[in-house]
Amino acid sequence: IDAFVIGEGEEVIHDILDTYKAWRAAGTSREDLLWRLAQIWGVYVPRFYEPRYAPDGVFAGMTRRDPSLPFPIIKRIVPKLPPPPTRLIVPFISTVHSRFPIEIMRGCTRGCRYCHAGMVVRPVRERSVEEIVTAIEEGLRYTGFEEIGLLSLSSSDYSQILPLVQEVVRRFGQRHISISLPSLRIETFSVELMEALGTTRRRGFTLAPEAATERMRRIINKPISSEQLMETVREIYRRGWTTVKLYFMMGLPGETEDDVRAIAELARAVLREGRRVLGGRAKVHASVSTFVPKPHTPFQWATLDTMEAIRTKQALLRREMRGRGLKLSLNDPRESMVEAWLSRGDRRLAEVIYRAWQLGAKFDAWNDHLAYDAWLQAFREAGLDPHFYVHRPRPIDEPFPWDHISIGVTRQYLTQDYLWSQEGRTRIDCRQRCFACGILPTFNALRYEHPGDYWKCPEIKRPPKRVPFVRGPVLREMALATDEG
Ligand code: SF4
Structure with missing residues (x-):
């Protein structure tokens, strides 16, 4: 790959095109184009x-070839979400998500420690109800879709969610347009929201507790009490949904066999609750995936379970989750291995990816096309150990091959959060209390220029003295303290 855009694309694409045009006019070398591109923020x-x-093969650091190059490479963000696209290409084949999607909010302030998007897509910025409704109106006119998807990482956290839902239903409910609202939190308010949408097909309601014990939920910073969970479930069945879908992860840091067994126990408890309300019609569908530690998250130091450990836990769940009304879905552990190699590899992985592709690894996300042996052979040929990347415990100060990419959230914050997880300490929603994750010092100038409630980070009242970058296509100065080398 010649160049990557790190972060949000809406503005940087213009800088790239301007740079490309200037390079064409100058008629210089390809190397010069790449050099010019490297000066663009993001x-x-x-x-x-x-x-x-x-x-010993451990990654030791990254060096830039020239001191004038940005280091670290700071992700690009837009200070304000641009108007949502409304003239979308409408496929003439049937697609999984055949609907008009609209992003109502970007980012999430909950800080779940396993979640890549929750760390990488900060700060939180919201669109106004009016902007969303106008865009839906236009989008439906141009595309003819019969479904609207109100999208974000955590829809119930959108500050105007109830007024938005009410307005969308008022404007579009009569036109036989269905509305989907994914990513809802586990609280009875979410059930009220779904009801406000007037959903008539009440089959499945999805909740993602991710872990089945309160202890584990504190470790991952998703501290929902079991009582709150059961109350939500009761409300779901009461209002006529027949299936509760539960998403879990196994293999999370600090997990014991009891925590895995608790997944089955919780699923059975939810079914019992459903039976009390709906009788034999109640169903539970538990989907248990394997946790893959992701870069730029507090769990980036964690290891992936071995294939053997995953299989043992999956066998336990299969044994414990038999019976009418209970359905269990598990992922193929080999898929988790591939996902983890791709998530955690360094540059040496490039050879492995290329060779695996040559050997037939092409549509690996489709289980029946997973060419696992091709991957193992590619590792062997490259002289690399696949376990080295995913099962090796990492010392807290080991450099990561992604440290030269800055997402705004500092390594110091991630380290503290990882250590907190080991003590079972949680953080509240950072809209209520800022935990100084690093976003504000990184984007202080943007925040200063865009005061008010649009960003969910605290305001900056005085002009910042140290500006990490100069806005615009050319990055002239990097005053941000870095730990290069
Ligand atoms: S700067 Fe504070 S409020 Fe903003 S994302 Fe980080 S922790 Fe949350």
Whole structure:
């Protein structure tokens, strides 16, 4: 890959096109184009950065080829979400998500420790109800879709969610347009929201507790009490939904066999609750995936379960979750391995990916096309150990191959959060209390220029003294303290 855009694309695409046009006019070399692109805020050109490895093969750091290059490469963000696209290409084949999607909010303030998007897509910025409704009106006119998807990482956290839902139903409810509202929190308010949408097909209601014990939910910073969960479930069945879908992860840091067994117990408890309300019609569908530790999250130091451990836990769940009304879905552990290699690899993985592709790994996300042996052979040929990347415990100060990419959230914050997880300490929604994750010092100038409630981070009252970057296509100064080397 010649160049990556790190972060949000809406503005940087213009800078890239301007740079490309200027380069064409100058008639200089391809290398010069890449050099020019590397100066744009949010563009990463790997060839100008050299990785170093220790004799034992552990990644030791990244060096830029020239001091004028940005280091770290700070992700690009837009200070204000641009108007939502409304003239979308409408496929003439049937697609899974055949609907008009609209992003109501970007980012999430909950800080779930396993969640890549929750850390990477900060700060939280919201669109206004009026802007969303106008865009839906236009979008439906141009596309003819019969379903609207109100999208975000955590829809119930959108500050105007109830007024939005009411307005959308008022404007579009009569036109036989259905409205979907995914990513709802586990609280009875979510059930009220779904009811406000006037959903008539009440089959499945999805909840994602992710872990089945309160202890584990504190570790992952999703501290929902079991009481709150059961109350929500009761309300779901009471209002006529017949199936509760539960999403869990196994293999999370600090998990014991009891925590895995608790998944089955919780699923059975939810079914019992459903039976009390609906009798034999109540169903539970539990989907249990394997946790893959992701870069730029507090769990980036964690390990992936071995294949053997995953299989043992899956067998336990299969044994414990038999019976009428209970359905269990598990993922193929080999898929988790591939996902983890791709998530956690360094540049040496490039050879493995290319070779695996040559050997037939093409549509690996479709289980029947997963070419696992091709991956293992590619690792062997490259002289790399697949376990090294995913099962090796990492010391807290080990450099990561992604440290030169800055998402705004600091390594210091992630480290503290990881250590907190080991003590079972949680953080509240950072809209209520800012935990100084690093976003504000990184984007202080943008926040200063965009005061008010639009961003969910605290305001900056005085003009910032240190500006990490100069806005615009050319990045002239990097005053941000970095730990290069
Ligand atoms: S700067 Fe504070 S409010 Fe903003 S995302 Fe980070 S912790 Fe949350």
